[in-house]
Amino acid sequence: MGSGIFITGTDTGVGKTFFACALVELLKQAGYKVGVMKPAETGCDQSDGKLMPQDALALKEASGCEIPLEKICPYQLREPLAPSVAAEREGLIIDIDRLMSVYNEISSTHDITVVEGAGGLLVPLLPSYTFADLARVLKLPILVVAANRLGAINHLLLTLEQAACRGLHVLGYVLNQMENELSVAAETNREALSMLTGVPCAGELPYFEASRLDRVDLIEERLDFRILQPLLRRANT
Ligand SMILES: Nc1ncnc2c1ncn2[C@@H]1O[C@H](COP(=O)(O)OP(=O)(O)OP(=O)(O)O)[C@@H](O)[C@H]1O
Ligand SMILES: [Mg+2]
Numbered sequence: 001m002g003s004g005i006f007i008t009g010t011d012t013g014v015g016k017t018f019f020a021c022a023l024v025e026l027l028k029q030a031g032y033k034v035g036v037m038k039p040a041e042t043g044c045d046q047s048d049g050k051l052m053p054q055d056a057l058a059l060k061e062a063s064g065c066e067i068p069l070e071k072i073c074p075y076q077l078r079e080p081l082a083p084s085v086a087a088e089r090e091g092l093i094i095d096i097d098r099l100m101s102v103y104n105e106i107s108s109t110h111d112i113t114v115v116e117g118a119g120g121l122l123v124p125l126l127p128s129y130t131f132a133d134l135a136r137v138l139k140l141p142i143l144v145v146a147a148n149r150l151g152a153i154n155h156l157l158l159t160l161e162q163a164a165c166r167g168l169h170v171l172g173y174v175l176n177q178m179e180n181e182l183s184v185a186a187e188t189n190r191e192a193l194s195m196l197t198g199v200p201c202a203g204e205l206p207y208f209e210a211s212r213l214d215r216v217d218l219i220e221e222r223l224d225f226r227i228l229q230p231l232l233r234r235a236n237t
Helices: 016-029 054-063 083-089 096-108 131-137 152-165 184-196 215-222 225-233
Strands: 003-009 034-037 045-047 050-052 112-120 124-126 142-147 170-176 201-205
Touching: 003 016, 003 096, 003 131, 003 225, 016 034, 016 054, 016 112, 016 170, 016 201, 016 215, 034 054, 034 096, 054 112, 083 124, 096 112, 096 124, 096 131, 112 131, 124 131, 142 152, 152 170, 152 184, 170 184, 170 225, 184 201, 201 215
Parallel strands: 003 112, 003 142, 034 112, 142 170, 170 201
Antiparallel strands: 045 050
16 A cells, blocks of 8 residues: 545635645656545536546646546536535435545555545535545545635634544645735744644745646745655655
């Protein structure tokens, strides 16, 4: 088995896919065979009668892996809702054993597997089963992405506290600058957080113009690789 990491966020739309894809590209460049998984994706548009899970497609492209899309994302759901709710409205029940066996299959053939959640840590996959439960059964350490803006301190501390309560191993968090203009909150969040939690900040990602292609350089410069050491140590090489 290779090693794995679960990328969660403080909310939906905070940059999980953006960060996960950059991390995947970086690991790939460093010589690792990288697997990816998005256990459930909701809000999938249809094109030519096929659902298009955009996050799963982006992760697949970033990794260059040959895992079929149906395995990268076993649950592709139409409505932009929490997976448990979207599944129920399509008459489906998400099978956690299936997710575990797909993850084990991907992990056994890749050095490192990067798994992206949907929304935040307590988003449900089943009416009373969350992504935090999934990360725990998959024995994955987590990394939390937060949008670096006003509110990030509270959202991050709530997420980190819940992760600790649920026995998850948190590697660190990333502060992601989603807007072009840097607010005072964005400039001061990192230091304020360092006084409030012992969980390390893995880095601050700047705003990234969509036209730029050097996503790997961006995170290579900003990420504290010491935080990823437990992941890299357990990877197949
Ligand atoms: N640092 C950044 N600079 C510029 N744009 C960014 C940055 N981070 C994220 N974005 C953009 O913000 C949008 C939301 O990011 P992303 O899709 O990665 O969020 P997410 O947390 O994965 O959302 P979801 O909960 O839907 O999976 C995307 O269009 C993404 O390209
Ligand atoms: Mg995403």
